[in-house]
Amino acid sequence: MTDGDYDYLIKLLALGDSGVGKTTFLYRYTDNKFNPKFITTVGIDFREKRVIYHSRGPNGSPGKAFKVHLQLWDTAGQERFRSLTTAFFRDAMGFLLMFDLTSQQSFLNVRNWMSQLQANAYCENPDIVLLGNKADLSDQREVNERQARDLADKYGIPYFETSAATGQNVDKAVEMLLDLIMKRMEQCVDKTQVSDTANGGSSGKLDSAKPEEKKCAC
């Protein structure tokens, strides 16, 4: 698996309070297994997985397929590693922001994590998905779906209720994030090429607010 036979290296990063299930979630994603034990992460860690990404054509028709090598960074939620973990934010192309549906506090902290992202990520509005984890523990639930969705909408990011225990929405959430990144990537390139040349070289600001416009540049 250490060969370079892939088209893209995409770096994702999971963040959120300690114990919300970042490590367990990533393990479920890469190995499709559940680890009930809590071994808190020391500083940082990562896992890898190779997937095939299918881009879609303009009208939903099957598009291209790419081999993607995912590097999934796992960060420690513990406060004392904060300086180290936040430093790693700048190298990630997308983020899995996670809280624990059975912990109101972890949900309240999402706001803080968002501002950490704003300060440290590679751009002001990076691709993020919000994940309410441990959805299987419905009897211990402290955060309701409405609350969480409202928050996600406020930030304009997708929201998923996931469970590393059952696998619910795990793949879906990562795929959604990957999708967002791949789209942004294509737009970056199309946009710069059109503005570099056709518009006489002045490359306009790239804001991802108007994605539709970039789709067809001519």
Added chain:
Amino acid sequence: MTCELNLNFLKELERETVLQVLYRDQMVRKVDEERIRKLKMQLQQLQWKGTNSVSHEYQERSCARCQKSLGLVMNRGAVCNGCSHRVCSECRVCLNPYLWKCTICYAHGDMKVKTGEWFFEERAKKFPAEDRHETVGAKLLKSYQKLSKISVVPPTPPPFTETTGRNTAMEISQSKSFHKSVENLFLSLATNMKKISKSQNDMRADKSLLTTDYGQDMERRKERRSQSDTAIDAANRIKNIPTLQQLISGTWDDNEAFTKRYCKQAEDIPTSPMSDTVFCGGKKHGSLYSINSTCTEAGNFDTTNVTGEIEFAIRYVFKTCTLEVCIKACKNLTYGEEKEKKCNPYAKIYLLPDKSSRSKRKTAVRKNTVDPAFHETLKYKIEYSQLETRQLQISVWHSETLKRRVFLGEVVVPLSSWNFEDNSTQSFSWYQLKVKSGKPEDNLVQYNGELLVCAKLILPSQSKKCQYEEQMRGGREDQASADGQLHLVVLGAKNLPVMRCGGTLNSFVKGCLTLPDQHKIRQKSPVLKKEACPQWKHLFVFDGVTPSQLRQSCLDLAVWDQASFGSNDRFLGRARLSPKEPSGTWDSDPQSKCQWQKILSSPNTWIDITFTLHSDMDT
């Protein structure tokens, strides 16, 4: 923002854990850099194919990409809105029904996303002051290595005394443990190569196996790998997309020929033997640094008898990574000139197996005495871990004239068994001088330091290959994928012959794989500036080689010191892996064959190798 970030705040074990992650990350980066390098090469080739794109006279009449002539009415081509060149319909790539680009523009865009350059561009807008490509992981590793170096060097070297006070002992044991952790770092790099796909948890799982119930399910543990192919979606519709290679009209062979041509540009490794004098320009290093080289060894061993003793002490200063040998005195020496009862003794030491001038230290000559007092401390900058492989040879000589020297006796102390932490072994003792041990030829063994590498033969795993081939390649790369790759990470070198003032090198490594048909694949590492103990950690990939080819190939590695402008690069040492029985002089590393076989017989596994570098240049 991240400038002050380092790993100091972590506890030692935590740091270890994080470092292992960082090294694992480094491997991911290395593989990616190699992938990007290849992509760039392909793009370059594609651009060469369209050379006419710059000559304007053809612009309106022929396709800028394939030079096919274009008609005025029929097949007149169209202007690419990327580069404004007119291209024929075949030289376009449709991105969607409304947008196409010419092959070159497409390839440029493709490059930008595939290399991740889009990301770096974006980030540079937010953090314009920071290094565009450097990752936090790389930065941390670098600063850790730098820091660990600084912190072992005290502001002033402690004087060499016989003090055995408690404080000193404490200090030494402490710095020892620090030093150990630096060592471990190197070790952990090596172990990581093997456990390359493991994450923190897997490592911990290994450990906890010993004590907890975690190991109840052994199989599960074994299966826990951080990477998995499981998600590779085999059944799905995949439309053939233009890969760069497909855009490059021409066969894979073509591409390979290009690779060869490209590689040939790299400088050839000179094959002329180099004189020993290269290493003799020495600077003073605590004691006399002889201008003469090993040839002085050919001096007089025809001493009739060896008598007397020598008093010295050896200690290792962990803080400064210095081995200190304090030569105090000799007594009852035999006369150098028996008849005239003349004796002008001096002591000389080597840190064997290095017999070069670099390893030589001498005391001053005492006149007309057989009981000389020297009181000189001779020092070596050397890693503690290195001492294990070394012997300290202390010999006493009579200096007759400039030319003539007479051997008076020697003591050889194997440092592997020396207890540097025990204070009692640091104090002075008398040692009986002995006659020359071993054959004089032994002295001429060349030792130019050590080169650490790890190597792996990568053979494509059958199942994965099939999937990919069917899905992605359409048969185009079949030929290449039938072959394997030899990966070799040049980790670092120690004890290289340093001669510049300041004692550093601008070193780099050249690798050359000679295939049975004498075709050579050459690789070169980047130059590491101002490092006496460089750690390139550079990955060489020898592509498209079959195991059967490799069984008859040999791999040469040479370490060079980059010249400042004008002059020639300086050769520092070389090593060879070869399937043949050792032959000739320098090729005498019996391990060579063994290691080579090990690599070939355990594909997809990292094998660590420590080479002794030789200075001979002939093959």
